[in-house]
Amino acid sequence: MTSIDDFFWFALFGGLGVAMTTGPLGCFVVWRRMAYFGDSLAHSALIGVALGLALSIDTTFGVLIACIAVAVAITLLQDQQRLATDTLLGILAHSSLAIGLVAVSFLDNVRIDLMAYLFGDILAINGTDLVWVYGGGTVALAGLAYIWRPLLALSIHADIAHAEGVPVRATRLAFTLLLAIVIAIAMKIVGVLLIVSMLIIPAATARRFAQSPEQMAVLAAISGAIAVGGGLTASLHWNTPSGPSIVTAAFVLFLLANVVGLIFKRV
């Protein structure tokens, strides 16, 4: 029983670290309508895994590099006018996922658990992963705190912010890099396909109760943490896959928040 306890506490500790980071950053993904952008970055993570394995470097580091490369590519491609941004993001999101899957299949000398990358394997979290989660999480949150004001102004209206002297490009780029960090660490928990849900669902849940942007960020972190705790516990009890269980728990919280919100509005 102690060994089960061990990996459960590791998983919980890691998951809480991720939730604390995805909550506040996810608010900006929601405010800036970047869910599809997040998907494109997240799907490119698999290329990073293949890259990491092929070059025998840390896979999390590989993911970070792949995410940043795709983020830069999107930013550059957005300046062209021929394709709408959602088409562009759709192309990149699905192509990078497909390329990632193909690339991984070439690495037949390495035994990898593809499902763990696609849907996360939080119960396999080890000490190194925790260092990544908390190290990366701290960097991401500190960075977000640093660019909070300009990023918020930019998210409300880019042109007003620009006209008032906010460094628009630099702030946008910084946020994209932070997002890449978060995706690299969140992949461990919920996997490539479900990362964006950890960004947007807790933030959407928090909106119901938040009176200010800062409150929404804190509430999103809390609601993400509850989802991690609830999802992990459920996954242990009913032997369900941990990543999808956490996302399901986040969704249940979202539904509850909206039901509660509706009831309070009626009264």
Add this chain to the structure above:
Amino acid sequence: MPSSQLLVDLTKISIEFDNRKILQAVDLSLNAGEIVTLVGPNGSGKSTLLKILLGLVRPDAGTIWRRQGLTIGYLPQRLTIDPVMPLTVDRLMKLTRASKDIDEVLLEVNAAHLKDTPVARLSGGELQRVLLARALLREPDLLVLDEPTQGVDFTGEIDLYELIARIRDTRGCGVLIVSHDLHLVMSSTDQVICLNHHVCCSGAPEAVQRNPAYLDLFGPRAAQGLAVYTHAHDHDHDMRGDVVATDGHFHSHTH
């Protein structure tokens, strides 16, 4: 005009997108205490010219001069704040800098009662006044307003233009307004620039309204606007037909 009053001076501004010439050799200058209105049909390059003036867009050719240390307050076209952003008016005011004059400027635009209202719940006119207050907080030398009355009802429109004129009078700042409706702004504007990719005509509002280039550009609708306006102020006989049109207009409203 004394050059010390000059706030911005754009000369021979040209820009094209996808081989479409949006602006061709456009000149625009603005002095402190002056209200300049930019009129022109949709797609005539008004907003682009504004963005060039603000430094948001770089022109292909032309020079831009801004007075050293010029502070610009900018109200963009059609601003909507997504309800997913939990933001009160008070918080919006403090967005990029803390300030203690918030109550004062909100009072100046008759929006003091809105201080704790969520921004997403404001009406079009209320939001414009709050954004104007926010721009005033920066003590601007120049206010730039892109179609400030979009989504504002008719009386709100008049109130807003009166407010802008009052702000100019009390603060002495320059104001640049983009509008598609000349007759509404003309009572408070000093200079009108009629733009359709190039400057068609410019000058005092009364002169521009009689200018054939202006009438060509706006057609019967502008003539109607002219009729409504001049009818209230001084009589002019070529507007007989237009008076009938105005009556018809009112008639259709009673149904």
